[in-house]
Amino acid sequence: MYELSSLLQPFAAFCLVAFLVMISRFLVSRFTFRNGRLIGRRVFVAPRIDPHSGKPGWERPSTPMSPACHWPRLTRVLVSMNVVAGFWFMSWRWPAVNWEHWWIAVPLVLAETHLFIEILFVATTLWNLQAPTEPPPPMPDATVDVYVCTYNEPVDLVRGTVRASKEITFPNTRTYVLDDGNRPEMRRMAEDEGVGYITRTAEWQGKPRHAKAGNIANAMLQTTGEFILLQDADQIPYPEIVDRMLGYFSDSRMAMVQSPQWFYNCPPSDPLGSQQPIFYGPILQGKNRFNSSFFCGSNGMLRREALMQAGVLQYVEAMEERVRKAVDAAEPLLEKALWENRRSDNPSGRLEQALVLLFEEVQRVREGLRQRLPLQDLTWGFQQRAHRIARDLVAADLAELQRRMDEDSLPKDVARPALYDLEDPDLADRLARAGLSPLQAFDVARRLVDMIDLHRGEEAIPVQGFTTFSVTEDMATAYFLHQHGWKTHYHHEILARGMAPEDLPSCLSQRLRWSEGAFQIALRRNPITAPGFTLSQRLFYIHSFLYYFTGVSTVMVLLGPIMYLLVGWPAIRADSSSGMLTHFLPFLLTSQVTFLFWSWKLDAWRSIQYGIAFFPVFIKAIDNAVRDALGLRQSRFVVTPKEALEGVHLGSARWQVMFLVVLTFSAFVGLWRVAAGWDPHPLATLVNVLWAVVDVILLSVVIDAATYRPVISEAELRERERESCRVGTLVTAE
Amino acid sequence: MDTNYAIRGECAVVCPEGQLNLLTAVKLKDSLIRLVGEGVKRLVVDLGDVPFVDTSGLGALISGLKAARLAGGDLRLARVDARAKQLLAITSLDRVLTVHDSVEEALAAFETVSR
Numbered sequence: 001m002y003e004l005s006s007l008l009q010p011f012a013a014f015c016l017v018a019f020l021v022m023i024s025r026f027l028v029s030r031f032t033f034r035n036g037r038l039i040g041r042r043v044f045v046a047p048r049i050d051p052h053s054g055k056p057g058w059e060r061p062s063t064p065m066s067p068a069c070h071w072p073r074l075t076r077v078l079v080s081m082n083v084v085a086g087f088w089f090m091s092w093r094w095p096a097v098n099w100e101h102w103w104i105a106v107p108l109v110l111a112e113t114h115l116f117i118e119i120l121f122v123a124t125t126l127w128n129l130q131a132p133t134e135p136p137p138p139m140p141d142a143t144v145d146v147y148v149c150t151y152n153e154p155v156d157l158v159r160g161t162v163r164a165s166k167e168i169t170f171p172n173t174r175t176y177v178l179d180d181g182n183r184p185e186m187r188r189m190a191e192d193e194g195v196g197y198i199t200r201t202a203e204w205q206g207k208p209r210h211a212k213a214g215n216i217a218n219a220m221l222q223t224t225g226e227f228i229l230l231q232d233a234d235q236i237p238y239p240e241i242v243d244r245m246l247g248y249f250s251d252s253r254m255a256m257v258q259s260p261q262w263f264y265n266c267p268p269s270d271p272l273g274s275q276q277p278i279f280y281g282p283i284l285q286g287k288n289r290f291n292s293s294f295f296c297g298s299n300g301m302l303r304r305e306a307l308m309q310a311g312v313l314q315y316v317e318a319m320e321e322r323v324r325k326a327v328d329a330a331e332p333l334l335e336k337a338l339w340e341n342r343r344s345d346n347p348s349g350r351l352e353q354a355l356v357l358l359f360e361e362v363q364r365v366r367e368g369l370r371q372r373l374p375l376q377d378l379t380w381g382f383q384q385r386a387h388r389i390a391r392d393l394v395a396a397d398l399a400e401l402q403r404r405m406d407e408d409s410l411p412k413d414v415a416r417p418a419l420y421d422l423e424d425p426d427l428a429d430r431l432a433r434a435g436l437s438p439l440q441a442f443d444v445a446r447r448l449v450d451m452i453d454l455h456r457g458e459e460a461i462p463v464q465g466f467t468t469f470s471v472t473e474d475m476a477t478a479y480f481l482h483q484h485g486w487k488t489h490y491h492h493e494i495l496a497r498g499m500a501p502e503d504l505p506s507c508l509s510q511r512l513r514w515s516e517g518a519f520q521i522a523l524r525r526n527p528i529t530a531p532g533f534t535l536s537q538r539l540f541y542i543h544s545f546l547y548y549f550t551g552v553s554t555v556m557v558l559l560g561p562i563m564y565l566l567v568g569w570p571a572i573r574a575d576s577s578s579g580m581l582t583h584f585l586p587f588l589l590t591s592q593v594t595f596l597f598w599s600w601k602l603d604a605w606r607s608i609q610y611g612i613a614f615f616p617v618f619i620k621a622i623d624n625a626v627r628d629a630l631g632l633r634q635s636r637f638v639v640t641p642k643e644a645l646e647g648v649h650l651g652s653a654r655w656q657v658m659f660l661v662v663l664t665f666s667a668f669v670g671l672w673r674v675a676a677g678w679d680p681h682p683l684a685t686l687v688n689v690l691w692a693v694v695d696v697i698l699l700s701v702v703i704d705a706a707t708y709r710p711v712i713s714e715a716e717l718r719e720r721e722r723e724s725c726r727v728g729t730l731v732t733a734e
Numbered sequence: 735m736d737t738n739y740a741i742r743g744e745c746a747v748v749c750p751e752g753q754l755n756l757l758t759a760v761k762l763k764d765s766l767i768r769l770v771g772e773g774v775k776r777l778v779v780d781l782g783d784v785p786f787v788d789t790s791g792l793g794a795l796i797s798g799l800k801a802a803r804l805a806g807g808d809l810r811l812a813r814v815d816a817r818a819k820q821l822l823a824i825t826s827l828d829r830v831l832t833v834h835d836s837v838e839e840a841l842a843a844f845e846t847v848s849r
Contacts, residue, residue, distance in 0.1 A: 221793075224757050304756060308789035312825040315796055319830050374832040376799075377843070380808050454830060455803035462800045463793040 060238050061262065063494045066282050068598040069131045078597055079123045082590040086116050092583035096576035104563050105571040111556035118550060119591065121543045125286030126598055132285070132492050136247030138170060144242055144301075145225030146175040149212055150233040155189050157499075158233045162193050165231065170242035176223060180215045198222055204460040212297070213466035213473035217311070220304065220465055228307070232298035235261065235498035245301045248489050255306035255486035256478060258284070259299045259493060263500035270603065271708040272507040273610040273701070274500030277602040284490035290536040293490035294478035298498070306486050307465030310477060313484060315463050319454055323365070323375055326451035330362045337444045354393040358445060361385050365452060375454060383449045390445040469524050472517025479521055479541065483532035504649040504705045511617045512624075515548050519625030550611065551618025558615075558659050558699075561692040565666035570684065580687050609701035616655040653702040660699050667692040737765045745776040745844060747812075747837055751783040754791035762791070766798030766809070775807025778840040782813035792827055799831070812840040 068075040093112060098105045146165045150158050158177060165175045176196035179186045190197035198219045200209070210217070216230070227249060231237055245257045260280035266272070287293040295302075338355050341347050361382055368378040456462045470476040478488055501507045521527075522545035527538055563569045572580075595604075650657055670689040673679045735752035746769050750762055766777060777798060781787065799809040812834045814822070822828040834840035 221760060221763075226756070305789055308756075308793055309825055312789055312792050312796065312827055316826045316829050372829065374828065375830045376808070376810070376832045380843075453803055455800045457800065457804050462796045 061494055061497075063260065063492060064277055064281065064601045064603070065132070065492070066129065066285075066598050066602055067600045068126050068129050068282060069285070072129065072131075075126050075129065075598065078590070078594045079126050082587075082594045083120065083123050085587040085590040086119055089583050089587035090116060092576070092579045096572045096579060098570050098573045101563075101569040101571065104559070104569050108556045108560050108571045111553035114546075114549065114553045115557070118547070121540075122282075125282055126594075128289040129282060129286055130289065135244055135491060136250055138243050138246035139250055141172070142227055142246060142249070143172045143225040144170060144174070144227045144229055144246065145219075145223045146173060146229045146231060146237070147178050147216060147219055148175065148231050148233060149178045149180070149215055149298075150186065151180045151212075151215075153233040155183075155185050158186065159189050159193065161231055161233060161236050162190070162195055164236040164238070165229075166193065166195065167239045168237060168242050169239045170246065172225075173229075173242060174223070174225060176219060178215050178219045180209075180212075196223065200460075207458070207460035208468075209460075210464070210466075210468045211471075211473070213464065213468050213477075214460070216466055217461055217464035220307070221461065226304055228302045228304060230298055230300055230302065231496065232498065235298045235496045237299070237496045238494075241299075241495040242301070244493060244495055245491055248491065249301070249303055251487060253485070253487045254489060255303050255481045256295045256488040257301045257491055258293060258296050258488070259491045259495045260284075261296060261299055262494045262497055264497045265499045265502065268603075269704070270606050271701070271704040272501065272504065273606040273705075274507070275603070276607060278599070278604050278607040281492065281602055282598060285492050287540060288490050290540055291487050291534070292482065292537045292540040293488050295474040295488065297472075297474040299496045300474075302465075304465075306481060307477070308463065310467065310480050310484070311463040311465040314467060314480070315456065318456060319375055320369075322456075323379060323452055323454075324369060326448075326453075327362055327366050327369065329451065330448050331359070333444055333447065334359050334362065348397075350393060350396055354389050355444070357389050358386060358448065361389070362448070362452075379452050379454050382452050386445045386449050470517045470520040471513055472521070475517060475544075476521050479525065479527075479530075482537055482541075483525075483530060485532065503708070504702070505652045507705065508614075508617055508652055511614055512621055515618055515621030516624050516628075518545055518548060519621055520628060521545070523625055523629045548618045548621060551615040551622065554612050554615035555619070557612075558663065558695050561670075561688040561695065562662055562666050564688045565670040565685070565692065566662075570681075572684070578683070580683065584687075606701065609698050612695070612698040613653075613656055613701050649706045650703075653706050656699050656702040660696060660703075663692045663696050663699070667696070735761060737762055739765070739769065741774065742841060744774075745778060745841055746774040747778045747780055747841075749780045749783060753786045754781070754784045754794070755786060755788045756790040759788075759790040759794040763794035763797045766794070767801045770798075770801040770805050770807070775802055775805045776844050777802055777807070777809040778812050778834075778837055779809065780812045780837050781815070781818060784818070785815075787818040787821060789821070789825060792821065792825060795831070796827075808844065810834060810840040810843055812837045 090113065093109060097109050146168065148158060148161050148165065162175060162177060165173075174196060176198050177186060177190045178198050179190075180200070182199045187197050187199075200215070200218050201221075204214070204218065208214070216228075220228070227246065229237070229242060229245075241259070245259060248254050248257045261276075262280075263274050266274050284293045334355055338352065338359075341351050341355070365378050365382050465477070466473045467476040467480050481488065501510055527533070527541040527545060530538075533541065560571055564571065595608075599605075667689045670685045670692070674682045674685050674689075679685045735750055735754065735758035737748060737750045739746045739748040741747075748762075748766065748769070750758075752758065754762060762779075766779075769777060779795060779798070784791075795809065795811070802809045811831055813836065814833045819828070819833060822831065822833065832843065834843060
């Protein structure tokens with residue numbers, strides 16, 4: 001134990017220095033100094049509308065590039081060291097589980113293993129990063145539609161995007177405003193600017209609208225470009241956007257090309273983590289190698305043919321499912337009718353016979369499905385024969401009724417059933433509408449005919465390119481296209497600028513929608529069994545969904561030090577705790593060094609913090625998706641607000657704040673115990689204190705985020721402009 | 735693309751001529767839906783004079799099928815060439831639509847009620 005304690009002091013010193021560096025960086029970022037003297041507080045003035053539109057000399061921001069792209073050998077060496085150290089750590093960690101407190105120890109070790117698996121995926125991504133190359137030249141004859149999708153954004157914001165897309169240099173480009181809000185002032189703006197204006201057609205009345213996916217499906221029937229560039233209302237394209245992305249489509253199997261989303265209204269410190277430099281960077285770049293990059297809703301191009309094919313495939317899927325379900329539902333329906341007839345006071349032999357015939361017909365459809373006969377023949381034949389069975393039955397019953405009435409010699413003015421023309425094809429409807437038919441069989445047949453059909457009448461448009469089974473239609477569509485052998489590409493170059501949410505609640509609701517959407521995909525089309533993927537695509541998709549379970553793992557990692565320091569439940573056996581230094585430290589160090597290397601130019605720290613701090617969002621997404629799948633709730637597409645809410649939003653981060661408080665408290669308790677000399681295992685306690693401190697630093701991002709206030713009043717903004725402060729940069733509030 | 739049609743009994747035989755692609759699909763869709771609206775519920779689309787079909791064209795056919803089925807009728811394809819058949823297979827639309835070799839065969843299919 002003595003040798004270990006001698007290691008302990010440098011270790012503690014290292015941690016302290018790291019902590020102080022972090023604190024001072026934080027403080028420096030908040031204040032302005034001149035000649036070493038503090039002169040004021042730093043405030044970021046977020047522009048309301050893009051300040052650079054139409055201004056000459058405004059150049060595209062350079063796209064941050066991970067050093068891992070340029071130094072593949074060094075990357076692989078570092079990654080290998082990290083992975084080996086990780087396995088070394090795991091080989092110690094599992095036997096060290098303290099079974100005495102298994103209820104905390106086992107979930108914790110599972111959580112750590114999960115986070116280790118995350119590291120393995122990051123390692124795979126880094127291992128395969130390639131230096132980006134120049135995109136292939138665009139095909140000169142291609143036609144491109146630019147869709148500017150809007151729902152409730154202000155007209156001026158959309159106007160900026162429209163004007164910028166008119167400046168796109170590629171010649172055969174036409175711009176359309178897809179206004180799902182159907183606003184007259186937006187129509188006027190489109191007319192003024194001379195671009196197309198598209199709203200939902202009458203077919204959508206009373207049908208599911210499918211949010212953005214439906215908006216695009218509607219527009220696709222009204223425009224004719226071979227390729228579609230999708231822009232959210234606030235995403236302002238640079239003129240070269242099409243030239244840089246179109247060339248990839250010279251590969252005829254290329255369905256989608258995505259470029260990064262970059263936000264001009266974020267301060268450099270990016271308190272809400274909007275820029276996502278890791279995602280729009282190594283993650284998507286790494287996926288290119290395995291043809292598994294996905295679509296992100298805006299700043300991407302799509303091949304119309306691919307989308308339409310996805311639409312037709314989904315239509316066929318929906319029809320097969322519909323007929324199969326109808327056949328399954330038909331049998332109980334018929335059995336019930338048979339049973340009711342037999343039980344009634346006056347059971348009808350003819351009805352029984354008709355129901356049996358219908359039953360046989362349903363069996364024929366089932367057999368046809370098994371033989372994979374075309375659904376058209378199956379359903380048409382079934383409908384015609386069901387109609388005939390019902391009609392024969394009615395005819396027989398009516399004839400019977402007629403005979404009885406003749407025998408009873410009723411007065412001539414009573415309406416005779418014979419007034420009905422038996423050859424009248426609408427007889428069924430008319431009988432049923434008049435409530436005249438005594439025949440359940442008739443009703444049953446009608447219902448079956450309705451069920452076993454092909455029309456997809458519940459949808460406004462039968463063929464919709466974007467998939468609609470998830471609230472993140474973009475990712476789901478890429479998923480579907482990958483299943484059917486299409487290719488996607490991520491082009492790592494900033495080609496548009498947009499606006500990110502500016503307050504914590506909006507940011508959280510956006511993240512919640514993304515995570516929920518991903519779960520919906522996983523629950524409805526399980527990536528483990530979904531056909532059509534290559535092995536690597538399958539693994540990457542499984543990882544994309546597994547990622548959101550880090551929410552659960554994070555809670556365990558946060559609870560670990562609390563349990564040890566406050567409650568005294570060690571998750572690691574006391575006799576193993578010395579292994580912390582020999583097994584955990586190498587892993588920690590290699591992870592940090594690797595991370596520092598590949599994230600050198602990326603400002604990735606926020607992403608790391610949010611990876612942890614979003615844990616309540618991820619957990620809520622799991623909960624929502626499960627309840628959604630069980631039919632207990634209906635998820636909907638939430639349009640991310642473009643206007644920031646005023647005020648401080650600690651309430652929406654209550655879980656993170658709670659953990660912050662408890663972790664800080666437990667760190668103090670631990671330190672105090674060691675200082676007072678009461679602790680029998682000072683090393684283990686200090687490790688837990690360190691662990692708590694790291695958690696606190698990671699979680700503290702929510703304080704920044706909750707108090708972030710980008711919006712200043714118009715008057716204030718004008719005053720600042722008069723003071724010739726450049727909007728969109730850091731200025732000093734004296 | 736021109737779309738002619740001939741009324742044969744209760745049915746209409748629609749004969750588009752020229753490519754059925756993203757530029758012409760809307761036209762075909764509109765004429766199919768108009769026919770159904772006029773009360774002709776049984777449609778045969780004769781693709782014999784269509785050298786090329788893309789997925790937008792298939793979309794138009796599906797829209798026609800939807801309209802016809804909702805009205806209690808049907809839409810059938812006749813004289814589909816090898817390339818279009820291949821597209822039907824790729825999109826698995828051949829799981830839904832039956833392909834008939836001649837217009838007569840397609841017309842006869844409307845009457846297949848016999849067991």
